[in-house]
Amino acid sequence: MTPMKASIISNNVDIEDLLPSAFSVTFLPGAPAREVLRAARDRIHLGAKLLAHPMAGRLRPNETPYMTVFLKEADGVPLDLPSLEIIEYCLAEDAKYANAGKKYDEAMLPDLRFIGRELAESTLKELDIR
Amino acid sequence: MKKILFYTNQFFGQIGGEEFAYTEPFVTEGPKGPAMGLKAAIKDAEFVATIICGDNYFAENIDKCKDFIRAQVEKYQPDLFIAGPAFNAGRFGIACGESCKLVQGELGIPSITGMYEENPAVDMFKADCKIVKTAKSAAGMRQAVPVIAALATKILNGEKLGLPKEEGYFPMGKRVNVFHEKNGAVRAVEMLIKKLNDEPYETELEISTYEKVDPAAPLKDLKGAKIALCTSGGIVPFGNPDHMFAASAKFWKKYDLAGLDSLEKGKFESVHAGYDPVYANENPNRVAPYNVLKELEKEGEIGEVYPYLITTTGNSTSVADATRFGKEIAEELKANGVQGVILTST
Amino acid sequence: MELELRKIAIRNIEFGTPARIEGDTLIADPDEMRELILEDSRIKNVSFDIALPGSSTRILPVKDVIEPRAKPDGETFPGTFHEDMQEGGEGITYCLEGCVVTTTGPIVGFQEGLIDMSGPAAEYNVYSKLCHLVMILEKQDYVDPHEHEEVVRLAGLKLAQNIAELGFLVEDFKSEVYRWGNIGENYNAYPDLPRVVYVYNCMSQGLLHDSYLYGRDSKIIVPTMLTPLEIFDGALVSGNCVSPGSKTTTYMHQNNACIKELFKRHGKDFNFVGIVLCPLMTTLKEKFRNRMLTVRQVKMLGADGALISQEGFGNPTTDLMIVCQELERNGIKTVIITNEDAGIDGMSESLPDSVPEANAIVTTGNSNATLMLPAMEKTIGVLKDIERVCGGNVNSIQPDGRLLVEIHGIMGGHNLQGNTYVGAVTI
Numbered sequence: 001m002t003p004m005k006a007s008i009i010s011n012n013v014d015i016e017d018l019l020p021s022a023f024s025v026t027f028l029p030g031a032p033a034r035e036v037l038r039a040a041r042d043r044i045h046l047g048a049k050l051l052a053h054p055m056a057g058r059l060r061p062n063e064t065p066y067m068t069v070f071l072k073e074a075d076g077v078p079l080d081l082p083s084l085e086i087i088e089y090c091l092a093e094d095a096k097y098a099n100a101g102k103k104y105d106e107a108m109l110p111d112l113r114f115i116g117r118e119l120a121e122s123t124l125k126e127l128d129i130r
Numbered sequence: 131m132k133k134i135l136f137y138t139n140q141f142f143g144q145i146g147g148e149e150f151a152y153t154e155p156f157v158t159e160g161p162k163g164p165a166m167g168l169k170a171a172i173k174d175a176e177f178v179a180t181i182i183c184g185d186n187y188f189a190e191n192i193d194k195c196k197d198f199i200r201a202q203v204e205k206y207q208p209d210l211f212i213a214g215p216a217f218n219a220g221r222f223g224i225a226c227g228e229s230c231k232l233v234q235g236e237l238g239i240p241s242i243t244g245m246y247e248e249n250p251a252v253d254m255f256k257a258d259c260k261i262v263k264t265a266k267s268a269a270g271m272r273q274a275v276p277v278i279a280a281l282a283t284k285i286l287n288g289e290k291l292g293l294p295k296e297e298g299y300f301p302m303g304k305r306v307n308v309f310h311e312k313n314g315a316v317r318a319v320e321m322l323i324k325k326l327n328d329e330p331y332e333t334e335l336e337i338s339t340y341e342k343v344d345p346a347a348p349l350k351d352l353k354g355a356k357i358a359l360c361t362s363g364g365i366v367p368f369g370n371p372d373h374m375f376a377a378s379a380k381f382w383k384k385y386d387l388a389g390l391d392s393l394e395k396g397k398f399e400s401v402h403a404g405y406d407p408v409y410a411n412e413n414p415n416r417v418a419p420y421n422v423l424k425e426l427e428k429e430g431e432i433g434e435v436y437p438y439l440i441t442t443t444g445n446s447t448s449v450a451d452a453t454r455f456g457k458e459i460a461e462e463l464k465a466n467g468v469q470g471v472i473l474t475s476t
Numbered sequence: 477m478e479l480e481l482r483k484i485a486i487r488n489i490e491f492g493t494p495a496r497i498e499g500d501t502l503i504a505d506p507d508e509m510r511e512l513i514l515e516d517s518r519i520k521n522v523s524f525d526i527a528l529p530g531s532s533t534r535i536l537p538v539k540d541v542i543e544p545r546a547k548p549d550g551e552t553f554p555g556t557f558h559e560d561m562q563e564g565g566e567g568i569t570y571c572l573e574g575c576v577v578t579t580t581g582p583i584v585g586f587q588e589g590l591i592d593m594s595g596p597a598a599e600y601n602v603y604s605k606l607c608h609l610v611m612i613l614e615k616q617d618y619v620d621p622h623e624h625e626e627v628v629r630l631a632g633l634k635l636a637q638n639i640a641e642l643g644f645l646v647e648d649f650k651s652e653v654y655r656w657g658n659i660g661e662n663y664n665a666y667p668d669l670p671r672v673v674y675v676y677n678c679m680s681q682g683l684l685h686d687s688y689l690y691g692r693d694s695k696i697i698v699p700t701m702l703t704p705l706e707i708f709d710g711a712l713v714s715g716n717c718v719s720p721g722s723k724t725t726t727y728m729h730q731n732n733a734c735i736k737e738l739f740k741r742h743g744k745d746f747n748f749v750g751i752v753l754c755p756l757m758t759t760l761k762e763k764f765r766n767r768m769l770t771v772r773q774v775k776m777l778g779a780d781g782a783l784i785s786q787e788g789f790g791n792p793t794t795d796l797m798i799v800c801q802e803l804e805r806n807g808i809k810t811v812i813i814t815n816e817d818a819g820i821d822g823m824s825e826s827l828p829d830s831v832p833e834a835n836a837i838v839t840t841g842n843s844n845a846t847l848m849l850p851a852m853e854k855t856i857g858v859l860k861d862i863e864r865v866c867g868g869n870v871n872s873i874q875p876d877g878r879l880l881v882e883i884h885g886i887m888g889g890h891n892l893q894g895n896t897y898v899g900a901v902t903i
Contacts, residue, residue: 046348053791055828056758057685058719060790060817070759079345082760086794089828093790096817096824096844114621115683119758122682122695126759257823294903301902305818305826307841307883308901309599314813314894315733318783318838322811323745325836326670326781334899335816335837337830 006051006127009039010068014113015120024073033067034094040069041087047074050083051127054090056119059112062097063104066116070123132175132286135208136165137199137229139222142214142268143182151221153184155198164271168212171279175286178206181229185221188228192406195225196232203237210286215244215274216251218266220377220403220445227255234259240285244274247300250377250404250445257302260285341449352426355469358436360459362444363410363417363476364402365393375443376403382442382455384462392421393439404445405476418474436468444475477656479705480568482649486575489526489607497642502575504609504639512638513611518627520614525856527578527593527608532853535610536590538887539579540632540714541603541727544572546640553633553710555690565656565705570643573650576606576727577639579632580857581613583624583684589720589887595850597881601888602895603727610856611635622683629688629715633726654739656703659750663778666747670780673750673808674734675770675799676702678724679716679787680755686715687724687755687787694755699770701777702751704735712753716787721843721882721889722815724787728888733895734785734813750777754799756792763795771802781809786892789817789843793829804833811836815890816900818842820882826900840890841898843883851877 007024008015011031019025028036037054044050051070055061069087104112140150142163161169161177169177181202188195203211211233213226223245230241235258244262245252252261260281264274277298284291294301310317317334324331349355366374372383387393393414400410400417415421418439426432440459444452463471487500495505506524513522527533545552547569555561578591591603598604613631615624643649657665678687680694687694689712702711710730716723735751742748754770757763774782782803786796796812803810816826816839826842872880883889883898890898 050760052759053763053794055790057681058679058722058788058790078347081342081345086829092825093817093828096819111621118683119681119685123758125695126757126762291903293901303823304903305816305822305842305900306903307845308899309897310899311897313733313897314838314840314891314899315737315785316894317899318734318785318811318813318894319737319741321836321838322672322781322783322809323741325809325811326672326746331836333835333837334839334901335814335826336902337827337832337834337837 005073012066012116014117036067047077049080052123061094064112132209133178134210136180137213140184151184151186155183167275188225211241213243218246223249223251227251230259256300260299354433356434357470358468360440360473361418364443365418377445379443385439388437391424481652483573484649523612525610531593533593534852534855536857541725542577542636544636544640564709564711577636578608578610662749669747671749672746672781673774673779675784676753684717720887721884733893784812797831801831801833813838815840816842841900849879
C-alpha cells in the first residue's frame with residue numbers, strides 16, 4: 001500500500017488502539033456527531049477527500065452518537081465535489097433526526113462504541129492500511 | 131349550508147387596474163368577481179363575503195393585511211377559504227399564498243388558490259395550501275373554475291382527495307405511504323419490461339438533478355485577494371433605472387459602488403417578486419452584504435473589495451439564461467482581477 | 477442444473493412428541509429441539525414459543541427469520557456447517573411453506589425489530605402471515621458479540637434444516653421445478669427476447685451488518701455471479717441484525733421476490749440470464765471497485781436490462797446509484813428498488829444520494845412514517861426493548877400500552893427485494 005497522508009476525525013475513543021501510525025487523529029470526545037461531520041466538512045473544503053462514507057452500517061443519526069470520518073489529506077487542491085456532497089448529505093441526515101428522539105440510553109453507549117469500532121475496523125481493512 | 135370566504139385583488143374585485151394597487155383591504159358581503167363563477171359550480175355552499183385588497187398594498191403591508199383577514203375569518207366563520215386564482219401574477223400570487231397559508235396553517239380552515247406553474251408563489255406556498263394548476267392568464271378562468279369548484283366540493287363534503295394530478299393541484303411535496311395492489315418486485319419487473327420495450331413508464335420517485343459545476347481551487351489567503359459581491363436577490367439602485375425584471379430576468383447589471391461602504395435604504399431596493407421585499411428595502415445589505423465586506427476590508431481580512439454590485443433577479447429565471455449570466459459575469463470579473471466571489475441568493 | 481422445490485403447506489404449529497407433520501400442522505418436539513441446539517456448548521439455555529397469524533402476539537426483538545428447507549441428498553445452507561460443501565441448486569429441496577424459524581435474544585444493547593401477528597403492523601410485512609417457531613437463545617457468559625452473532629445465526633439455520641427434514645415423509649406437496657443452464661445455453665435460450673440480469677446488493681459492513689455466502693463473510697468476496705437455484709437452497713444467509721425494515725433476512729433470500737418475479741416473466745417478456753451479487757462495503761474505493769466488477773459481469777452476461785435490489789439505506793444508496801449510473805451508461809436499461817427516508821412528516825429529501833440515470837425507481841415506502849400499534853396480549857421477547865429497537869425510541873411505549881414506531885422498526889416493513897405492498901406517493 002502506498003503511504004498516504006490520512007486522517008481520522010472521531011468522537012469514539014474506543015477506536016484509538018485500532019489506528020495505524022500513518023493516521024493523524026483528531027478525537028472530539030463527547031462532541032455530537034454533527035461536530036465531527038462539520039470538522040470533516042471544513043477539512044474537505046481545504047482539499048481533503050473522504051475515504052469512506054461516514055454513515056457506515058445502518059444505525060441512523062439518532063440511533064448512535066458515535067461518528068468516525070476517514071479522510072485523505074491534501075491542501076490547496078480543488079474541492080472534491082463528491083466528498084462535499086456526501087458530507088453535506090450526512091449533515092442533512094443528521095438534521096433530519098434532530099427532533100426524532102434518541103433511541104439509546106447511557107447503558108447502551110459501550111455497545112454503540114463497540115459497533116462503531118467494528119465498522120471502523122472494517123473500513124481500515126478495506127483501506128488495507130493496517 | 132357551508133360557508134366560503136373569498137379573497138381577490140383590486141383587478142378581479144372590480145375596483146380598478148394598477149392605479150388601485152395600493153387599495154387597503156376591505157370586505158364586501160357575498161361573492162365578487164371570480165367567486166360568481168365558482169358560486170354557480172359549488173353546490174350547497176354560499177360565498178359569505180369577499181375580501182378585496184390592492185396587490186402593492188398587500189406586498190408592503192403583509193402583517194396588517196393578515197390581521198384584516200384574520201378578523202374576517204373570525205367574523206364569518208367560513209368552512210373554506212378560496213383566494214384568486216392568481217394565474218401568473220407575481221404579487222397577487224404571493225397575496226393569495228400568504229392569505230391561504232394564514233387561514234389554513236394558523237386558523238385551521240382549508241384553503242384553495244390557483245396559479246400558473248411558473249408563478250414563484252407556487253413553490254413558496256404549495257406545502258401550505260392547495261394550489262390548483264391554472265393557465266398563464268385570466269383567459270384560463272373558465273378552465274380553472276370547474277377544477278377549483280370540484281376540489282372545494284370534495285373538501286367541504288369531507289371526501290378523500292385523489293392524488294394531486296387527479297385533482298389538478300400542485301403536489302405539496304409530501305411523501306406518504308400507500309399500499310399497492312402488486313408488491314414491489316412485481317412493479318419493478320413490470321417497469322423494467324416497459325423500459326426495455328421503450329414504452330412509457332412512471333418512476334415511483336422523481337429524482338431532481340442539476341448540472342454539477344466543478345468548483346475552483348480554494349483561496350488560501352483572503353488578505354491579498356480581491357473579492358466581488360454578486361446577488362440574484364434583485365437589488366438595484368432605487369427607482370430601478372435599467373428596468374430589471376421582477377421575475378424571469380434576461381440580463382444582469384453591474385453598478386458602481388465607488389465611495390460607498392454600504393447599500394443604504396432609499397438608495398437601493400429589491401425588485402425581486404419572489405419574496406417579501408419589505409426587509410430587503412429597509413436594509414438592502416440584508417440581501418447583498420456590501421457593508422460587511424467593506425468592514426472586513428478595513429479590518430484587513432480581505433485584501434480588496436471589488437467596488438461594484440453585480441446583480442440580477444433569480445426568480446423563475448431559465449437555466450439557459452442563468453448559465454449565460456454566469457459565464458458573462460465570470461469573464462467580467464476575471465478581466466478585472468477578481469479572485470473570489472460572494473454570491474448571495476434569496 | 478435442475479432443482480425441484482417440494483413445497484409443503486404449513487398453517488399451524490403445535491408442540492408435541494414425536495415431531496411430525498400432520499396435514500398442515502407442524503408438530504415440534506421441544507425436548508428434541510433443545511437437545512439439538514445445546515449441542516453448541518456456547519449456548520447456555522434455549523426455549524421455544526409459537527406465534528400464529530391473527531393472534532394477539534408480538535415477537536421482539538427479531539434477529540433472523542428462516543424458512544425450513546432440507547435436501548434428502550445433501551444440505552441446505554451449504555458451506556455453513558461442513559467444510560466439504562456442495563454447490564446449492566441441484567436435486568430436491570423440501571420447503572415447509574408458511575412456517576418459519578425465528579430467532580430472538582439480545583446480542584448488543586440495541587435491538588432488532590418487531591413482528592406483530594395481527595393489527596396494523598401485520599399489513600406491512602409478509603412475516604405476519606407465517607407461523608413462527610420462535611427460538612429464544614441465551615449464550616454462555618464468555619461468548620463475545622462476534623461469536624454471539626454466529627451462535628444465533630447457526631442455531632437458527634440448524635433448527636430450520638432439522639425441522640424441514642420432517643417433510644421427507646410427506647407426500648402431499650406442490651412441486652416447482654427450476655432449470656438453469658450454463659452461460660451460453662442461457663444466452664441463446666430466447667434469441668428474440670431482451671436479456672435481463674439481476675444485481676443483488678447485500679450488506680457487508682461489519683458485525684451485525686453482514687451477509688454470508690457459502691458460509692463466508694460477504695465482506696471478503698468480490699462481486700460474484702450466482703444462480704437463482706443456489707439462492708433457493710440457502711447459499712446466501714443473513715448475518716444482519718440492524719435496520720429491521722430494510723434488511724434481508726435469510727427468509728427473504730430463500731424467497732427472493734425479485735428472482736420469483738423474474739422467473740415468472742422469463743421466456744415470455746425477457747430472458748433472465750443471471751444474477752450478480754454485489755457486496756455493499758464502507759469505503760468509497762471498494763464501492764467504485766465493486767461497481768466496476770459488477771457492471772463488467774452484467775455486461776459479460778450480455779444484459780440489455782437490469783434490476784437492482786437494495787439492502788440497507790444511507791451509505792449503501794451510493795452503491796445503488798453508482799451501479800445504476802454505470803449500467804445505464806453502458807446502455808443497460810435499469811430499474812432499482814429502494815425505500816425512502818423522507819422524514820416523519822414526509823417533507824425531507826427522500827434519498828441521500830442520486831444520479832440522473834436513476835429514472836426508473838420502485839419505492840417500498842417512507843421508512844420514517846410512524847404507526848401506532850395496539851398493545852398485544854402476548855409478547856415473545858422483551859417489550860421494553862422497543863426503546864432500543866431501530867425505529868422505536870425512549871418514548872415509544874405509551875401509558876396505555878400502545879407503541880409508537882417508525883415503519884422502519886417493523887421487520888420487512890419495506891423489504892428491498894420488493895416483498896411488500898407498501899409504497900409511497902407525493903401529495
